[in-house]
Amino acid sequence: MEEIFEKISQKAITKEDLVFLLEQLSVIEKEIFTNPKNLLSEKLKGKIDESLRKEIEKLEKEGILPSTPQDQISFFKEFENFLFKIPTVKLEIAFEPSNDFLVELDKWFKEKVKRKMILDIEINPKIIGGVKIEYQGRWRDYSLEKEMEKFYGGI
Amino acid sequence: MEEFKEYLEETGEIGEVIGFSNCIAEISGLPNLRLHEMVISESGDKGIVFELKKEMAKVLIFGKNLKVGEKVVRTEKSFQILVSENLLGRVVDPLLKPIDNLGPILGEKEYWEIYRDAPGIVKRRRIKKPLNTGVMLVDFLIPIGYGQRELIIGDAKTGKTTFLLQIIVNQAKEGVICIYVGIGKETSAIKFVEDYLKAEGGFQNTVMIIAFAKDSPTLNYLAPFAGMTLAEFFRDKGKNVLIVFDDLTSHAKFYREISLLAKKLPGRSCYPGDIFHVQAALLERAGNIETRWGERAITALPVGETLENDLSGYIQTNLMAMTDGHIFFDSEEFRKGKRPAINPFLSVSRVGNQTKNQLEREIVQLIRKHLIEYQKAQAVSQFGIELSPKTRKILEIGRKIEILFEQDPKTLIPYPLRIFLFGLLFVGFFDGKPENLCKLEKEEIIKIFEKGGLKELEKIEKIKSIDELKNFIEGIVPKVKETLHPSFKNASF
Numbered sequence: 001m002e003e004i005f006e007k008i009s010q011k012a013i014t015k016e017d018l019v020f021l022l023e024q025l026s027v028i029e030k031e032i033f034t035n036p037k038n039l040l041s042e043k044l045k046g047k048i049d050e051s052l053r054k055e056i057e058k059l060e061k062e063g064i065l066p067s068t069p070q071d072q073i074s075f076f077k078e079f080e081n082f083l084f085k086i087p088t089v090k091l092e093i094a095f096e097p098s099n100d101f102l103v104e105l106d107k108w109f110k111e112k113v114k115r116k117m118i119l120d121i122e123i124n125p126k127i128i129g130g131v132k133i134e135y136q137g138r139w140r141d142y143s144l145e146k147e148m149e150k151f152y153g154g155i
Numbered sequence: 156m157e158e159f160k161e162y163l164e165e166t167g168e169i170g171e172v173i174g175f176s177n178c179i180a181e182i183s184g185l186p187n188l189r190l191h192e193m194v195i196s197e198s199g200d201k202g203i204v205f206e207l208k209k210e211m212a213k214v215l216i217f218g219k220n221l222k223v224g225e226k227v228v229r230t231e232k233s234f235q236i237l238v239s240e241n242l243l244g245r246v247v248d249p250l251l252k253p254i255d256n257l258g259p260i261l262g263e264k265e266y267w268e269i270y271r272d273a274p275g276i277v278k279r280r281r282i283k284k285p286l287n288t289g290v291m292l293v294d295f296l297i298p299i300g301y302g303q304r305e306l307i308i309g310d311a312k313t314g315k316t317t318f319l320l321q322i323i324v325n326q327a328k329e330g331v332i333c334i335y336v337g338i339g340k341e342t343s344a345i346k347f348v349e350d351y352l353k354a355e356g357g358f359q360n361t362v363m364i365i366a367f368a369k370d371s372p373t374l375n376y377l378a379p380f381a382g383m384t385l386a387e388f389f390r391d392k393g394k395n396v397l398i399v400f401d402d403l404t405s406h407a408k409f410y411r412e413i414s415l416l417a418k419k420l421p422g423r424s425c426y427p428g429d430i431f432h433v434q435a436a437l438l439e440r441a442g443n444i445e446t447r448w449g450e451r452a453i454t455a456l457p458v459g460e461t462l463e464n465d466l467s468g469y470i471q472t473n474l475m476a477m478t479d480g481h482i483f484f485d486s487e488e489f490r491k492g493k494r495p496a497i498n499p500f501l502s503v504s505r506v507g508n509q510t511k512n513q514l515e516r517e518i519v520q521l522i523r524k525h526l527i528e529y530q531k532a533q534a535v536s537q538f539g540i541e542l543s544p545k546t547r548k549i550l551e552i553g554r555k556i557e558i559l560f561e562q563d564p565k566t567l568i569p570y571p572l573r574i575f576l577f578g579l580l581f582v583g584f585f586d587g588k589p590e591n592l593c594k595l596e597k598e599e600i601i602k603i604f605e606k607g608g609l610k611e612l613e614k615i616e617k618i619k620s621i622d623e624l625k626n627f628i629e630g631i632v633p634k635v636k637e638t639l640h641p642s643f644k645n646a647s648f
Contacts, residue, residue, distance in 0.1 A: 137169060
């Protein structure tokens with residue numbers, strides 16, 4: 001099941017994406033009990049992000065998504081719990097990152113840490129360049145701020 | 156903020172406040188955090204790690220400025236306070252910051268950790284030097300030695316604090332460093348203690364560490380630890396120290412409050428399971444210790460409060476188990492007008508007796524014998540039957556002993572004088588005299604001694620047995636009578 005969840009959450013890279021996904025899930029959970037004759041993916045048309053709706057449609061076709069509303073609720077609850085358990089890494093950088101940059105960053109983390117991570121990006125121009133990383137209580141400063149301070153402090 | 160950044164760079168670990176209730180903050184992150192470690196927040200607030208869980212830590216905090224979401228760093232240090240010799244004669248809070256409006260503590264200061272291990276068995280020495288309290292009943296029947304831990308227990312308002320202040324004054328005058336730790340006290344009670352010590356002398360050798368009832372439970376919980384750390388600082392400077400914890404039942408209540416807020420599992424009377432360990436580890440730090448200056452002692456006098464003379468309470472029995480004896484202030488005796496209201500039959504000193512010399516032991520044996528006989532005779536006399544001359548004699552001696560033991564809070568009786576007074580009793584000096592006259596004569600003898608009279612009493616230090624004492628006293632009785640009688644020439648009884 002984890003593989004399926006990982007696939008659905010693939011597009012959630014930053015903390016904002018995660019919050020958005022969780023909001024979408026609450027909409028899905030509300031729609032489950034409306035029009036019992038219709039498929040869930042049909043009921044969600046125009047109500048949630050299209051790419052997520054298509055993922056759900058795919059799950060329905062593959063028979064992975066349960067058919068009864070009660071089982072669907074438990075499926076999405078389980079997915080919610082999975083999302084909450086994804087570790088967050090906080091990155092303090094000096095510039096507004098582009099989408100491509102974020103995708104690259106996500107890929108890099110997956111390769112290095114071997115698991116899905118959520119990026120909590122904070123923009124702080126004062127650090128000039130590099131990054132400050134905070135992960136599970138560990139903090140590392142790979143920014144230029146300290147170097148610059150050392151340099152100007154020495155003058 | 157600078158301090159926060161420095162520690163962040165030094166430790167490379169960061170945490171976040173995820174919850175907050177009264178004096179407890181819940182913190183996530185900081186993977187290598189240790190118990191009792193000090194943490195600092197972005198706003199500069201300090202805290203002590205109180206409990207460690209798998210994914211978060213509970214931290215005791217002092218201020219109320221902390222907010223959820225605020226960042227926290229570890230310091231890799233146990234909680235520390237700034238100690239100094241210049242704290243003598245000052246009133247401070249448990250973080251040793253002055254609260255007496257006399258300005259900051261100046262001079263050299265040192266950082267000392269408040270949670271320290273008790274000295275091991277190798278460093279400990281036998282308690283052999285008597286600590287004179289100046290209170291005759293205690294010095295004879297429940298003696299205390301330097302390095303002993305003696306519990307002072309009794310109901311509220313039975314004279315416990317006054318008794319402790321007598322000891323502080325007596326010891327401070329002898330050059331012992333005294334530390335008074337007030338826990339959960341009212342301002343008026345502290346004012347009384349301060350005024351008493353200032354009026355009676357010895358305040359310059361005393362430090363008052365006070366946590367008021369209105370202060371946070373964290374400060375009240377930390378007060379005895381701060382006091383003990385300061386005592387250790389003075390001990391390691393070569394001084395003997397007397398520390399009074401007034402009182403540890405309040406301390407246990409504050410610890411219970413903190414523990415319940417931290418959602419620790421409550422045990423008997425809702426106290427957490429480790430309450431015994433917390434207080435025992437504190438008192439274990441007292442004792443007679445070998446230092447580079449020779450033997451130096453921290454004598455601890457914790458106070459325990461009872462309800463309706465009930466000695467079987469949870470905290471009270473805990474305290475009895477972790478001390479070397481207890482002095483029981485009986486509210487019944489207090490109501491009868493006895494001062495100090497100590498019940499010698501329900502009090503005990505487990506190590507104090509080994510500090511006594513042969514003469515004192517013999518005197519104490521005699522006093523105990525008379526008191527036991529007196530107690531039995533009192534029970535018989537209540538039936539209203541005609542008493543035999545022997546019983547009447549027992550009652551008379553018992554009453555005279557009680558009169559000799561009665562002592563007002565401002566009088567301190569040194570060793571030679573108390574031996575002399577009981578010597579007079581044993582040679583029959585007070586026989587046949589009415590109680591009022593005995594009282595007046597006792598008070599007059601004390602006054603004469605305080606004024607520098609009765610120089611012969613210096614010889615008492617050399618007397619080794621009760622027979623020798625009786626001979627010595629019989630020799631000086633005529634002189635005593637001569638000195639006393641002019642004062643009572645016109646007195647009518």
